[in-house]
Amino acid sequence: MAIALETKGLVKRFGGLQATDNVSFQLQQGARHALIGPNGAGKTTFINLLTGVIKPTAGQILLEGQDITGLRPELRVQRGLARTFQINQLFPAMTPLETIGLAVSERTGGGRDWWRVTGSKRDIIDDIVDIAQRFRLTDVLDERTSNLPYGKQRLLEIAVAFACRPRVLLLDEPAAGVPEAERHELLATVAALPRDVSVLLIEHDMDLVFSFADRISVLVNGALFTEGTVEEVSTDPRVRAVYLGESVDE
Amino acid sequence: MSTNIADHVRTSLVRKGRWGIGEILFWLIAAATLFLLPERHLILNEIAIIGLFALSLDLILGYAGIVSLGHAAFFGLGAYAAGILAKHGFADPLLGLLIAAIAAAILGFVTSFLVLRGSDLTKLMVTLGVALVLGEIANQASWLTGGADGLQGVSMGPVVGLFEFDIFGTTAYAYSLVVTFLLFIVARRIVVSPYGLSLRSIRDNPLRARAVGIPVNRRLVAVYTLSAAYAGVAGALLAQTTQFVSLDVLAFHRSADVMLVLVIGGVGYLYGGLIGAIIFKVLQDVISAWTPQYWQFWIGLILVIIVLAGRERLTERVRTLWKGVAGRTAKSPEPLPKTSVREI
Amino acid sequence: MLTILFDGIAYGMLLFVLACGLAVTLGLMNFVNLAHGAFAMAGGYVTAVLMNRSGVPFLATLPLAFIVPAILGLVLERTLYKQLYTRSHLDQVLFSIGLVFMAVAAVDYSFGSQQQLIQLPTWLQGRIDVLGVQIGLYRSFIIVICGALVVALQLILTRTRFGSRLRAAVDDPRVARGLGINVSLIFATTFAFGSGLAGLGGALGAEILGLDPTFPLKFMIYFLIVVTVGGTTTITGPFLASLLLGIADVAGKYYVPSVGAFVIYTLMIVVLVLRPQGLFERAR
Ligand SMILES: Nc1ncnc2c1ncn2[C@@H]1O[C@H](COP(=O)(O)OP(=O)(O)O)[C@@H](O)[C@H]1O
């Protein structure tokens, strides 16, 4: 199987802190891959490195075999790598419609278009509708984003990333902080992501991880601790010791 | 079902591009003042120019979130460009506008790379610095600019070869108003385009804007350049209609005044600059009739009061009023979220 | 040559004393206080007015040039500035420009728009020749005083309890609050102290920098350069930036008078291009 995303010996130091410690990692094409690890293990840092928000101290990042280590964040997106954020990064004053429309316009090259009124192209509209339906946002399309319930905001967070039509999607704790009642809706949309998108999921909710992922990597203190199938990782006593043990207690 | 939504999506996106009744009225009234207030044309001309200048600031401040302490640099450059051109025999006003716009745009383009490099603080320093450098150049190159005495002997030809400037300022006002209106239409079109949407997204959250694939820096360079060109045109209008340019066009108080103008009218919906210009000029008239000397003190006081009273809230009120009149949704900007990479 | 270096150092040290308060308020509260120069002007006018109208000797005015702006700063911080810490930079900029304009107009109204001249005591006038280098007495005096202040500041920051709390608050106000540090008190104290230092700088600098109602506007760019080039996380950053700026400005105006005014801007641009995060700031 082809490799969608790969890192080789990736290192990130913040001063004295080794937040990413020589991580060599592969995400297969079409994978449902979970990355787990205790708080502060360096998961978000890893995503920030992959997407170019921060620069690695050492190592390489390959997207579909091509080196993207020095590429600017927006160019990585244009090459098919999108992400969500652990803490919502939305546009508070814009509506979900505008937010999704923005991402769709950008993808189709419309962002340089300064004379056409937004929304005057048929295929863009269809795309927006498709995404709004997929992420169950049709009823709140014209609300101000800052007024949306938290669960809807989390959905929008994924919807924007998805609107970039990525081939690799990185989800940073999509269900974090979502109240139980709104959780189901969110998980359903994550489960229904199309299979041709390779997904790397960071999550603390073990039920979600086990039901969603076919492979799991465990990150501890910035380094890859182990990797395997759901079966292997969930029965690995060392993983229980460093991670599951803690999270069960939480 | 899905076609219903599609219709809804389209109308709700396209609606922003439509002109509301209030807007049409606004411009009709502006046009009417040409005939109804003949004895006020000189001050109305100033209002149109300041309004255009503030509009140019709104493009970068309201739509891209760039705080500038030196927007007068572009205004002044435009004024000198147009003035010097006219002085040397190129008396056609439109040619002057074009050259002024180009000169200011080039300056904006070049300096944008410095402005966009750093934090808010760096932006303040660079914008202020650019204006000061220009002021110093204009001061020292007196063979070209007239230095501290100002640029004398600017004489303009008729607008489009037909309308001579008159002492009542009627041609001047009509000319400035038309230019402002045309540039306003362009700006208005831009802010509802996908490009304009991307600017707003950068202002609200540059981190996420990058994450949806927006080349943030390039967009900002573009809008900074455009805004500079607008400011240059405003400066050129002043030079042409008053037929005089002094160092004052580059002074710090110009940059501060235009911020005040924009803030009075409200940031981020384009009409703020125009409405602000009206209020500002009226205030200036009233206050200087009452105590001519310490106008600066009152400007300062107004700024302090506006901020303490909650600029956001005041703006919201103006905008709601406007929304009532204009009959369409005007979106309000949020204060910039202060997230650092660490908090992602 | 050495004379110019010497003058430049004196000038730079003055700039540091003037601007360090701003660096601290920026670093501590992330507050862009463009009105910082107004406090410096206040100090300058305290000295000028006391000397010229009441005949108080120069040295005796200096403590007041510190205290009056400090109190002014304290009052304004507690009443107005405090409310704006959480606001956007635009609001802070507008507010502080407003204050500057009011200060400029108020001083103009009260004392007129002319330069305030101060008569230095005779023992500070003139130059002496040390190993062939012309050394201005007043500039030596400034270097000694400012140098002592720099050392004292550094000691306060590194050795005292207050200093360690201040550093903790600069590093991360939320954590500092969690540790039971009264951040608001620290804000007020540093703001007042910074304003006082600016006032002292204004008084000491009246002779060299000039003093008139437009002082806060004229020196705004210098302060901004010091804090952006020097950064706000240390004291040494702004200090070195001030020295650099002082020397460059003096040397530029001496050697190439016609373009001397542009030297500092060139410096600013070079630094920005090479080190956008500031000359002395660690890259994160
Ligand atoms: N920008 C940064 N500067 C300094 N330290 C950071 C930064 N971002 C993350 N860290 C540190 O790196 C470590 C890993 O953080 P993070 O990647 O957020 O962990 P996780 O997402 O696994 O909880 C933490 O100790 C965090 O404090």
Ligand SMILES: [Mg+2]
């Ligand atoms: Mg995380």
